[in-house]
Amino acid sequence: MADQQSGETGVLLNESAGRLFGSFDEKDIRAVEQGQWPQAAWAKVQDAGFPLALVSEVAGGFGIPSAEAISLLRIAGYHVAPVPLAETMLANRLLSETGFDVAEGPATVVVAESGAFALAKHGDSWRVTGRADGVSWARHVDTIVLLTEHAGTSFVVRLKRGVASIAPAMSFANLPADDIAVDTEIAADDVRAAPSNWTPRSLKAAFAALRVSEMAGALARVMEITVGYANERVQFGKPIGKQQAIQQQLAVLAGQVAAAGGAADVASAAFDSLDIVAIAAAKVRAGEAASIAAPIAHQVHGAIGFTEEHRLHFFTRRLWGWRDECGSERYWSKVVGQEAIAASADGLWPFVVSVGSGQGA
Amino acid sequence: MSFFTFPNPPVMPEAEKLRGEVRAFLAEELKTIPPHVRAASWSGFDADFSRKMGQRSWIGMTWPKQYGGHERTSLERYVVLEEMLAVGAPVAAHWIADRQSGPLLLRFGTEEQRQAVLPKIAAGELFCCIGMSEPDSGSDLAAVRTRAEPVEGGFRVNGTKLWTTFAHRAHYMLLFCRTSGSPSDRHGGTSQLLVDLKTPGITIRPIADLTGAKHFNEVAFEDVFVPSSALIGEMGNGWHQVTSELAYERSGPERFLSSFVLFAELVRVLRDHPSEQATVAVGRLASHFVVLRQLSRGVAWLLQNGQNPALEAAVVKDLGALVEQEIPDIVRSLVEIEPGSERTAELARTLHYTVLAAPSFSLRGGTREILRGIIARGLGLR
Numbered sequence: 001m002a003d004q005q006s007g008e009t010g011v012l013l014n015e016s017a018g019r020l021f022g023s024f025d026e027k028d029i030r031a032v033e034q035g036q037w038p039q040a041a042w043a044k045v046q047d048a049g050f051p052l053a054l055v056s057e058v059a060g061g062f063g064i065p066s067a068e069a070i071s072l073l074r075i076a077g078y079h080v081a082p083v084p085l086a087e088t089m090l091a092n093r094l095l096s097e098t099g100f101d102v103a104e105g106p107a108t109v110v111v112a113e114s115g116a117f118a119l120a121k122h123g124d125s126w127r128v129t130g131r132a133d134g135v136s137w138a139r140h141v142d143t144i145v146l147l148t149e150h151a152g153t154s155f156v157v158r159l160k161r162g163v164a165s166i167a168p169a170m171s172f173a174n175l176p177a178d179d180i181a182v183d184t185e186i187a188a189d190d191v192r193a194a195p196s197n198w199t200p201r202s203l204k205a206a207f208a209a210l211r212v213s214e215m216a217g218a219l220a221r222v223m224e225i226t227v228g229y230a231n232e233r234v235q236f237g238k239p240i241g242k243q244q245a246i247q248q249q250l251a252v253l254a255g256q257v258a259a260a261g262g263a264a265d266v267a268s269a270a271f272d273s274l275d276i277v278a279i280a281a282a283k284v285r286a287g288e289a290a291s292i293a294a295p296i297a298h299q300v301h302g303a304i305g306f307t308e309e310h311r312l313h314f315f316t317r318r319l320w321g322w323r324d325e326c327g328s329e330r331y332w333s334k335v336v337g338q339e340a341i342a343a344s345a346d347g348l349w350p351f352v353v354s355v356g357s358g359q360g361a
Numbered sequence: 362m363s364f365f366t367f368p369n370p371p372v373m374p375e376a377e378k379l380r381g382e383v384r385a386f387l388a389e390e391l392k393t394i395p396p397h398v399r400a401a402s403w404s405g406f407d408a409d410f411s412r413k414m415g416q417r418s419w420i421g422m423t424w425p426k427q428y429g430g431h432e433r434t435s436l437e438r439y440v441v442l443e444e445m446l447a448v449g450a451p452v453a454a455h456w457i458a459d460r461q462s463g464p465l466l467l468r469f470g471t472e473e474q475r476q477a478v479l480p481k482i483a484a485g486e487l488f489c490c491i492g493m494s495e496p497d498s499g500s501d502l503a504a505v506r507t508r509a510e511p512v513e514g515g516f517r518v519n520g521t522k523l524w525t526t527f528a529h530r531a532h533y534m535l536l537f538c539r540t541s542g543s544p545s546d547r548h549g550g551t552s553q554l555l556v557d558l559k560t561p562g563i564t565i566r567p568i569a570d571l572t573g574a575k576h577f578n579e580v581a582f583e584d585v586f587v588p589s590s591a592l593i594g595e596m597g598n599g600w601h602q603v604t605s606e607l608a609y610e611r612s613g614p615e616r617f618l619s620s621f622v623l624f625a626e627l628v629r630v631l632r633d634h635p636s637e638q639a640t641v642a643v644g645r646l647a648s649h650f651v652v653l654r655q656l657s658r659g660v661a662w663l664l665q666n667g668q669n670p671a672l673e674a675a676v677v678k679d680l681g682a683l684v685e686q687e688i689p690d691i692v693r694s695l696v697e698i699e700p701g702s703e704r705t706a707e708l709a710r711t712l713h714y715t716v717l718a719a720p721s722f723s724l725r726g727g728t729r730e731i732l733r734g735i736i737a738r739g740l741g742l743r
Contacts, residue, residue: 223364223740224364227364227740227741227742230742231741231742242742242743244734246742247733247734247742247743248733248737250736250737250742251679251732251733251734251736251740252733254365254676254736254739254740255676255679255680255736258365258367258656258673258676258677258680259653259680261367262367262652262653262655262656262659263652265367265369265655266651266652266655269369278651280644280648281644281647281648281651282648282651282652284644284645284648285648285649285651285652288645329645330641332644333640333641333642333644333645333648334637334640334641336643336644336647336648337635337640337642337644337647339644340628340644340647341631341632341635341639341640341643344628344629345625345626345628345629345632346625348624348625348628348647349444349448349625350384351647352447352647352650352651352654353380353443353654355647355651356651356654
């Protein structure tokens with residue numbers, strides 16, 4: 001595929017994603033946070049083909065580089081689109097790389113520690129046993145994809161609707177994040193060996209890379225909303241954005257938005273090679289950006305931004321939740337820190353350069 | 362939807378090849394210089410080192426060959442800069458000329474000025490200093506009082522510049538001054554002159570900083586005659602020119618790597634039995650550097666494409682100074698620095714230097730508050 005052509009396809013996709021996600025309103029977001037399935041919204045996302053953005057053209061994708069596909073999630077994050085797009089994109093990628101057909105409807109991926117699910121061969125079928133908490137959107141999806149290790153190999157297991165028992169729960173961001181349990185026999189056709197670079201940890205990293213993009217998008221919007229408010233809100237006879245104290249705070253916010261954007265670029269570039277350390281660094285930085293930026297946005301908004309009625313919390317609650325999902329700053333800092341210390345003093349700078357190179361670790 | 366643009370530059374094979382050459386050179390050149398000396402980073406002045414860099418074609422890398430440059434890309438230049446800074450190579454002698462004086466002359470200078478100065482800068486033999494700040498004009502650069510009065514055949518300059526880094530070792534100053542009007546005219550009536558520091562009437566007095574080092578100066582001009590050929594660009598266009606010079610000044614990796622030598626020494630001491638707390642802290646810092654580098658390379662790419670990265674550079678410099686300044690306290694929180702401990706002795710010396718140097722990181726090249734004001738303006742708030 002020609003680079004330029006794919007670039008143009010990417011631009012067109014981004015434009016249509018902006019229009020589509022921008023058409024969802026606060027009513028749609030609230031309905032999802034109250035437990036409803038966003039049937040109409042999802043139908044539009046599916047019609048646009050976005051759930052297949054991370055799979056090859058042969059499998060139904062757009063034939064664009066992964067980094068461009070992931071930028072759709074930045075736009076979804078910017079609009080806090082109330083649909084399981086990251087989840088379904090990742091599920092389809094994993095299914096497709098493992099030789100499954102892509103999912104027909106919404107899908108999700110289980111991020112669990114190694115050993116959370118056990119796999120045993122039973123004649124022609126497999127017995128799958130295990131449980132995981134906080135599985136995004138599990139109750140609403142047609143396909144739950146999980147990855148587990150068996151006899152030294154990673155296997156991808158496809159759970160069709162109804163196979164797992166699901167206890168509904170909500171995430172920090174008030175999105176479905178259900179507890180699932182499986183103890184059942186499934187057909188051999190639903191279990192396949194995964195390519196060797198897929199492990200429970202690399203799957204967690206892959207999901208984290210997508211979350212980082214959503215965070216970067218949400219942060220960009222938080223900045224836009226907050227700057228807009230500072231220019232409108234008049235106190236002491238002038239917009240509060242004319243006050244240096246507010247300007248300095250907004251400049252700090254802007255710096256964090258830039259950092260999250262840079263982190264998203266690092267993570268997106270590392271997605272194909274599943275460069276865990278690069279994605280880890282990106283998730284660490286994006287999480288810190290959220291921690292610094294969200295309080296500034298609230299401070300500048302004053303009391304109105306603390307109300308349920310104001311839209312700011314749709315963004316800040318997700319940012320606070322996404323910091324912890326797919327590995328927090330602490331979790332991924334340890335991964336980066338171990339590598340950095342192992343690189344030793346004289347190897348520290350070459351290590352930093354290699355992590356940012358997008359060449360894989 | 363976006364207030365600023367940080368492009369995602371490609372990794373270039375030729376730049377990575379160059380990186381290997383630079384690392385080999387530095388390993389040889391710096392092998393006897395201890396970390397606490399290298400911690401001075403781009404404040405370390407060594408004219409011989411600069412000449413060697415010039416011989417290797419690592420100064421003026423992006424400039425046209427006709428002026429002694431090497432017509433390489435901004436990303437290749439970036440590789441040389443970041444490799445130098447990461448190990449604390451003593452690059453101060455040529456740094457300012459390579460970073461901003463040369464590019465300014467390329468853009469606004471006369472053909473005569475370019476011919477006279479640029480090839481020597483690129484050779485690592487001619488050093489420049491920045492004539493911006495004054496006793497009454499720090500962050501408020503438009504308040505400059507130094508005046509160049511047009512006279513027969515040139516200008517007569519009177520006034521005082523302050524905090525002029527390495528003026529006492531430099532050959533030329535790029536002087537920002539007033540050529541008409543008064544400070545109340547603000548941006549109007551200012552110009553830039555290329556001043557030979559050997560000119561009679563110039564007195565350079567070094568000022569020790571709190572580390573004890575003498576790198577900045579007070580430079581007094583008393584009835585100094587400067588020929589008309591010294592005018593850079595247009596009379597009265599000084600403000601526009603100097604702000605573009607500041608974009609170069611703020612755009613590089615020196616704005617986040619000033620404490621990197623200390624970070625590396627921390628890792629040296631932690632090596633054997635890092636606590637979980639230490640591993641997390643090191644991982645967090647490394648993550649910051651990965652992302653700062655991503656943003657900073659984006660700024661280099663904007664320069665490569667002829668765009669003005671003033672806003673993006675301010676963002677990176679502000680973020681970078683925060684990280685540079687927090688490293689000393691992170692070191693202190695992770696390692697007990699005890700007198701007489703051989704294990705931590707070099708770390709302690711490096712820490713000592715960096716603690717003292719750190720206040721300057723958010724002052725030089727534009728204070729934190731000025732940068733944040735620039736960012737706020739970029740957000741449409743002023």
